[in-house]
Amino acid sequence: MRASKPCIALLMATLCPALMFGGTISGKVTYTGTPAKQKAIDMSKEPSCAKQHATPVMTEGVVTGPNNALANVVVYISAGADDANAPAQAVTFTQKGCQYGPHVLAMHTGQELDVLNEDQTSHNIHPLAKVNREWNKSQPPGTPPIKDKWDQPEVIEVKCNIHPWMHGWFVVLKTNHYSITGENGGFSLPNLPPGKYTITAWHEPDGKQTQEVTISGNETKSVDFSFVLKPY
Amino acid sequence: MKRLNQEHFFSVILSFVLVAGFTVARAQDVPDVGPHPPTPPKAMESHIGNLTGHSQDAKSDYRRYCAGCHGDLGDGNGENAVWLDPKPRDFTIATFKCRSTLTGILPTDEDLFDTVGRGLTNSNMPIWNTFTRQQRADLVAYIKTFSPRWEKEKAGDPIKIPAEPPVTIESISHGKALFTKLECWKCHGPQGKGDGPSASTLTDSKDQPIRPYNFASGGDDSRFKCGSTNADVYKIFITGVDGTPMPSFADVIQPNDAWDLVHFLRTLQVNRHSKENDVLKAAGGKIPPYVEKQAEAPASQSGTRTAGGGN
Numbered sequence: 001m002r003a004s005k006p007c008i009a010l011l012m013a014t015l016c017p018a019l020m021f022g023g024t025i026s027g028k029v030t031y032t033g034t035p036a037k038q039k040a041i042d043m044s045k046e047p048s049c050a051k052q053h054a055t056p057v058m059t060e061g062v063v064t065g066p067n068n069a070l071a072n073v074v075v076y077i078s079a080g081a082d083d084a085n086a087p088a089q090a091v092t093f094t095q096k097g098c099q100y101g102p103h104v105l106a107m108h109t110g111q112e113l114d115v116l117n118e119d120q121t122s123h124n125i126h127p128l129a130k131v132n133r134e135w136n137k138s139q140p141p142g143t144p145p146i147k148d149k150w151d152q153p154e155v156i157e158v159k160c161n162i163h164p165w166m167h168g169w170f171v172v173l174k175t176n177h178y179s180i181t182g183e184n185g186g187f188s189l190p191n192l193p194p195g196k197y198t199i200t201a202w203h204e205p206d207g208k209q210t211q212e213v214t215i216s217g218n219e220t221k222s223v224d225f226s227f228v229l230k231p232y
Numbered sequence: 233m234k235r236l237n238q239e240h241f242f243s244v245i246l247s248f249v250l251v252a253g254f255t256v257a258r259a260q261d262v263p264d265v266g267p268h269p270p271t272p273p274k275a276m277e278s279h280i281g282n283l284t285g286h287s288q289d290a291k292s293d294y295r296r297y298c299a300g301c302h303g304d305l306g307d308g309n310g311e312n313a314v315w316l317d318p319k320p321r322d323f324t325i326a327t328f329k330c331r332s333t334l335t336g337i338l339p340t341d342e343d344l345f346d347t348v349g350r351g352l353t354n355s356n357m358p359i360w361n362t363f364t365r366q367q368r369a370d371l372v373a374y375i376k377t378f379s380p381r382w383e384k385e386k387a388g389d390p391i392k393i394p395a396e397p398p399v400t401i402e403s404i405s406h407g408k409a410l411f412t413k414l415e416c417w418k419c420h421g422p423q424g425k426g427d428g429p430s431a432s433t434l435t436d437s438k439d440q441p442i443r444p445y446n447f448a449s450g451g452d453d454s455r456f457k458c459g460s461t462n463a464d465v466y467k468i469f470i471t472g473v474d475g476t477p478m479p480s481f482a483d484v485i486q487p488n489d490a491w492d493l494v495h496f497l498r499t500l501q502v503n504r505h506s507k508e509n510d511v512l513k514a515a516g517g518k519i520p521p522y523v524e525k526q527a528e529a530p531a532s533q534s535g536t537r538t539a540g541g542g543n
Contacts, residue, residue, distance in 0.1 A: 135336030
């Protein structure tokens with residue numbers, strides 16, 4: 001009898017997602033055209049960072065993989081999904097070696113954002129928000145994480161003014177259904193109840209593309225995106 | 233004859249329609265060119281002490297004195313804007329440089345009121361001392377009609393500024409150590425001449441090039457953008473200068489340390505007469521290296537250090 005409750009909970013946890021949230025939208029983001037070349041970043045003005053990299057760090061404005069795969073694309077459900085609540089877990093944005101990790105960070109509105117400085121130099125974190133509140137804070141080495149959250153959905157450019165090559169993005173969404181492509185361009189949005197969805201793909205220099213997808217039952221639907229890249 | 237009458241009739245109708253249309257346009261005060269605001273601006277108030285400003289009362293003053301640069305829609309795109317550097321403030325995003333509130337937080341009505349009265353040095357924003365206090369208060373209320381943030385968010389509370397400790401060579405010396413440690417010099421340069429290694433790369437939040445403040449420029453009258461007192465300087469690095477590369481140090485500097493930094497910054501204004509420069513001169517013109525007190529833990533240091541130390 002005492003064991004039955006955990007058993008039921010386990011059963012529910014195993015079955016419910018399969019029964020209720022079975023659908024998956026997955027696919028690949030590719031490009032046509034010519035991607036802008038990645039450039040080597042000169043960090044010589046910040047020796048404490050330069051020495052952390054054996055080979056020069058490359059710019060991350062456009063990152064591609066084999067077979068025309070496009071990385072750093074945020075694919076998310078922009079309409080149709082019902083999740084108003086932000087996860088309790090914070091997302092983390094780390095400054096290390098005068099680089100942002102990750103270059104593109106997605107999060108839910110209201111979700112806690114922790115900004116960490118793991119360098120031996122000061123950074124200033126300057127999210128250039130236009131819909132949300134723009135702020136700009138100094139974070140010297142060894143200081144605690146800066147904690148914040150964003151109220152409105154917005155794609156926010158992030159800069160460090162002290163190290164102008166440091167450049168990243170906060171993609172603030174009203175959904176937890178998002179996926180950021182890696183170098184294989186692949187994405188997957190699991191646990192979707194049946195319904196009609198609008199899928200949006202955002203890429204740094206090219207903006208947004210959308211597609212409509214209808215999911216019924218536990219099926220996996222394949223959706224691909226393709227961006228036309230220009231070298232300049 | 234009949235044809236003429238008909239023509240006359242139509243021209244009368246036409247002019248009536250034109251006049252009526254014009255009157256309606258005037259009455260609604262919708263600008264006849266450019267993008268239209270999605271909704272008519274809501275009337276706003278400002279409160280400066282016991283003075284209350286009303287946005288409706290500032291309409292003609294704004295049109296006459298402000299719109300040329302800041303634009304009819306408050307977006308900073310007035311007809312003079314292309315010729316100006318720095319660019320006029322865009323009120324539609326409600327980001328303001330001179331605040332007593334923390335970074336990202338709306339300024340107080342007093343902050344905006346003071347900015348209008350003080351003008352912004354090194355820019356085309358003049359000192360509007362020709363306005364009455366009521367006119368300035370009304371204009372502050374008017375500025376608040378351009379962004380919905382003023383309806384949704386509360387203006388922040390002013391930061392608390394502790395009493396200034398006496399200026400000593402020790403406080404100047406500690407301030408200099410902080411200037412190095414907090415890497416102010418990366419932009420402002422080792423002598424505060426605005427020529428640090430990152431200086432040439434700086435842009436504001438609208439991608440316009442921007443220079444870090446050159447402390448050494450100017451003479452006895454040299455002043456800061458957001459006020460000329462030591463408390464104004466203190467405020468700057470606690471609040472940050474929003475919309476620019478200057479960040480807030482509110483979370484990373486202790487109150488007394490901040491005062492020491494102010495004392496050091498005053499010595500960078502080499503051509504300005506100040507008590508800080510007098511103290512420096514009396515000490516032989518050289519800032520001694522800062523010696524950290526080893527007995528005390530760094531966290532308690534600023535709290536226990538007597539104001540100004542020494543003497």
